[in-house]
Amino acid sequence: MIGTGIDWRSLVRRGFAVVVIICLAVSWWVMVLPGTEPVTTHFSNGHPPVSPDRCAVCHVQQSQSLQQAPHTITLQRGSDDLVAQSFGGQTFQDPQANGVVDRFEIRDHQLWRHSPALPDPVPIDWVFGSGQHARTPVTVLPDPSGRIEVVEHRLSWYPGVGIDLTLGMSDKSPPKPGWHGVGKRLNADDAADCFGCHSAWLPSPDGRLDLARIQPGVRCSRCHQEGDAHLQSANAGQPEFSQPRWKELSPLESIRRCGECHRRDDQMTPYELRTTNPLLVRFAPVGISQSPCFTRQDRLAPTETGGKLRLDCLTCHDPHRAAETRSEYYTARCITCHTGQAGRAVHCSDKDASQNCLECHMPKIEVQPHLRFTDHWIRARE
Ligand code: HEC
Ligand code: HEC
Ligand code: HEC
Ligand code: HEC
Ligand code: HEC
Ligand code: HEC
Ligand code: HEC
Structure with missing residues (x-):
């Protein structure tokens, strides 16, 4: 008696496919997930750090060169001049959405985006990136508990190019209606990480970001934590350093x-x-x-x-x-x-x-x- 009805070849083929899928999944897990977790140590409460203007009094050279350096201008408000220069009046024909046109507009000294995904224009609160490589707009949305979430827009500005898709958002699916069509929505922790690496000081009383008091850009105090003590001792003519x-x-x-x-x-x-x-x-x-x-x-x-x-x-x-x-x-x-x-x-x-x-x-x-x-x-x- 033969013919148990088992198709060995197809089983082997299916088994092989399963093994391949498991291997791919494991390697994706190992490669992508761990280690992409950023170390953010600067949710700094207490006093705001010494203003860079005060350091400039004695350290003219560092202060002047840093003024327009990528570190300093890596985070700007949507009302900033540099933001207006790159985004103002720019349009983008989306190849993934039958060439629908997206438009950036400056109104009342503030950048707005008219996205086909939403009926009303969206304000751009912050722009990440100095423009040396790219500038990516972000819109702030308070979440129901009052913590701050953000939408990272799927369109960015590139020097010498203009508007195109943001890094990591060039998937082929067409943008859907609603916020998901505007960009990637980030939860409060991820949003805090973005601001944490692009600023010198980020107050977050009760775990809620206080973006009104943030010191945007990587400024003196982020890399020289001597701050107050050095300033006082330097003013007294005996500069000291508490940090190595x-x-x-x-x-x-x-x-x-x-x-x-x-x-x-x-x-x-x-x-x-x-x-x-x-x-x-x-x-x-x-x-x-x-x-x-x-x-x-x-x-x-x-x-x-x-x-x-x-x-x-x-x-x-x-x-x-x-x-x-x-x-x-x-x-x-x-x-x-x-x-x-x-x-x-x-x-x-x-x-x-x-x-x-x-x-x-x-x-x-x-x-x-x-x-x-x-x-x-x-x-x-x-
Ligand atoms: C009143 C003048 C004065 C002010 C204001 C001042 N410094 Fe200094 N700073 C000095 C002097 C003088 C030295 C040189 C002392 C030395 O290197 O031993 C110095 C040295 C330094 C150094 C060099 C340390 C090294 O590695 O050799 C750093 C960094 C520094 N200051 C950062 C700052 C920062 C940041 C601020 C603003 C918070 C600031 N300073 C404000 C006078 C000042
Ligand atoms: C608080 C976070 C932070 C720290 C600390 C930091 N950087 Fe950066 N750095 C950035 C960011 C954000 C940018 C991107 C600037 C932009 O938007 O183009 C950058 C950009 C740069 C660039 C590229 C500049 C260019 O012309 O494109 C260099 C080089 C650099 N950093 C070197 C350093 C070095 C060296 C140190 C340590 C002494 C350092 N950074 C510490 C956040 C940081
Ligand atoms: C042996 C020389 C060398 C050392 C050491 C070095 N870099 Fe660079 N770095 C370069 C060169 C070359 C470029 C490209 C400059 C250009 O043409 O714009 C660059 C560019 C960069 C940029 C701009 C983005 C990019 O990738 O082009 C960043 C950010 C940066 N370096 C960060 C760092 C940091 C942080 C360190 C220390 C861990 C470091 N570099 C050490 C040579 C160096
Ligand atoms: C601070 C000193 C130092 C600097 C600066 C430096 N290197 Fe090296 N490099 C070394 C040493 C040490 C080795 C190890 C081999 C040896 O001992 O001769 C090495 C090894 C190498 C190797 C061989 C790597 C291999 O795969 O075996 C290359 C290629 C190299 N360096 C290129 C460069 C280039 C290009 C730059 C500038 C962008 C540079 N290095 C800057 C010290 C340096
Ligand atoms: C046109 C490409 C090219 C350029 C330009 C070049 N290298 Fe290399 N280099 C190589 C290649 C290829 C090797 C490996 C050769 C081999 O395997 O024998 C190498 C090897 C080396 C090594 C390892 C030598 C050893 O014995 O292990 C060092 C160090 C190094 N290069 C440094 C440099 C430095 C410094 C410069 C600039 C002055 C430079 N290279 C310019 C292609 C280049
Ligand atoms: C762990 C710290 C860290 C976090 C978190 C972080 N960034 Fe950055 N970002 C950097 C550094 C460092 C650079 C410069 C080197 C590079 O490009 O990676 C940079 C560069 C950029 C640039 C300039 C373009 C480019 O790639 O050079 C943009 C735009 C940007 N970041 C946006 C964001 C946004 C939006 C978020 C949150 C989703 C974010 N970043 C989160 C550290 C960080
Ligand atoms: C991204 C990190 C970073 C930022 C932002 C930064 N510094 Fe520095 N600074 C350094 C590092 C690293 C050194 C050591 C340089 C060396 O040893 O070559 C240094 C050195 C210095 C020195 C010693 C002299 C020298 O050039 O070696 C002074 C003074 C100084 N910084 C002042 C300032 C002031 C003032 C600001 C703000 C306007 C500032 N720094 C912002 C990282 C930073």
Whole structure:
């Protein structure tokens, strides 16, 4: 007797499909979920920090260069001039909604969006992003318990391009009517995280954000927590510091402090720390922490003057100003260490020192149209 009615081939095929689905689900879980949780330590109650204007009295240079730097203008109100310049009068024909037109308008010094998803225009309360890479509008909605939720709009402004879809919102489904068609609704905790990384001080009495008193932008007090004490002692002619100075931090402590916002290596699982993980390109401290230049810097001999060759963010960036764009500037940094001499890092085995090192070892990677980031995981690539 044969013919039990079991189709073994189809069973095997189905079993195989199930295994593949489970594997994909597990790898998505491992890759996407852990580590994307940001560390936000700055829900700062108590006194507001010292105003940057007061620091400017003595530190003219840092204050001037920071005035228009991406750190300072990374969060602006919907009534700000820079916001008006980029969004005012702009339109967008949505390819996902039969070319329906979306429109931004400045009215009474305030930015509004006319979205086909809602009958009335929506006010834009805040704009995230300095415009160096992008600007994304956000509308504040108090939730029923009085906490603040936000809608991150699905349209952003890109320099040299104008309006297009926001990073992570380019799914192919057409926008639905209602708030979901306007953008992504974020709960109160996620909304607080957005403001937390884009501001110097974020008061939240009883766990409710007080956006009227926020100090928007990454300003002096966010990176120099000495504040009041330093100010008083400096005024008395004896400047003191209660916090360790940046140069007293180890390279790892230093990059992790920047990583509070730029993301840290210890927020990632070992599985996520792979050169093939596309998410890491945006997270400079994670890439730097994995680079042989960083992990093997201890083997470098002292300089002639007894100083130390050091790799952290400050080797290549002044946090008080926009990132330098000339490749020669960065190549000069590389070859302070890569001289090929004893006690220094080795020469390139492929090209000589006159070449632009970035093209091959720190290339810019497009994470979506109009948005490119520099891969900070310095390495020899195929
Ligand atoms: C009355 C003048 C004065 C004011 C106002 C002032 N500082 Fe200073 N600050 C000084 C002097 C003088 C030094 C140099 C002392 C030293 O490096 O030992 C200094 C040094 C510093 C340093 C360098 C520390 C290092 O790593 O070497 C930082 C950072 C700093 N100030 C930040 C601030 C911030 C932030 C504010 C505003 C909250 C501020 N200062 C306000 C006078 C002032
Ligand atoms: C409070 C959060 C926060 C901290 C702390 C922070 N950053 Fe940033 N940083 C940002 C944000 C937000 C931006 C995006 C600015 C924009 O909108 O273009 C940024 C942008 C930058 C840029 C790009 C500037 C450009 O021209 O595009 C550099 C470089 C940078 N940060 C370096 C640093 C370094 C170095 C440190 C540590 C000393 C640091 N950041 C600490 C939040 C932070
Ligand atoms: C953990 C800290 C952190 C959180 C939370 C965060 N950001 Fe940022 N954001 C940054 C840093 C750092 C940069 C600059 C480097 C980069 O682009 O990743 C940045 C850059 C940006 C930019 C400029 C474009 C770009 O990609 O460079 C926009 C727009 C932006 N963030 C919007 C938001 C919004 C909206 C939220 C909430 C949904 C948010 N951010 C949450 C840290 C954060
Ligand atoms: C994004 C973080 C960040 C912000 C914002 C920031 N600083 Fe700094 N600042 C640093 C770091 C990091 C150093 C150490 C630089 C180094 O060692 O090369 C530093 C160094 C300094 C120094 C010592 C002199 C120097 O350049 O090494 C002074 C003074 C100073 N900052 C003042 C200010 C003032 C005033 C503001 C606000 C107008 C400010 N900083 C905003 C991160 C920041
Ligand atoms: C503070 C010193 C320092 C700086 C600055 C530096 N490196 Fe390195 N780099 C090292 C050390 C140390 C190693 C380990 C190999 C060795 O000891 O020679 C290394 C290794 C490398 C490697 C080999 C990586 C591998 O996969 O094995 C490359 C490629 C590299 N560096 C490129 C660069 C480039 C490009 C720059 C500039 C953008 C740069 N480095 C800046 C110190 C540095
Ligand atoms: C060896 C040099 C080097 C070091 C060290 C370095 N960067 Fe960069 N960084 C670059 C270069 C090159 C660019 C691209 C500049 C350009 O052309 O606009 C860049 C750009 C950036 C940008 C702008 C967005 C992007 O990806 O292009 C941010 C943000 C940034 N760096 C943050 C950091 C932080 C935070 C650290 C410390 C963890 C750091 N960088 C350390 C070389 C460096
Ligand atoms: C045209 C692309 C290109 C440029 C430009 C380039 N490199 Fe390389 N580099 C490579 C390749 C490819 C390798 C790996 C060669 C191999 O595997 O033998 C490499 C290897 C290296 C290594 C590892 C050497 C070893 O023996 O392990 C270092 C260090 C390095 N490069 C540094 C630099 C520096 C610094 C610059 C700028 C002065 C630079 N490279 C410019 C392509 C380039």
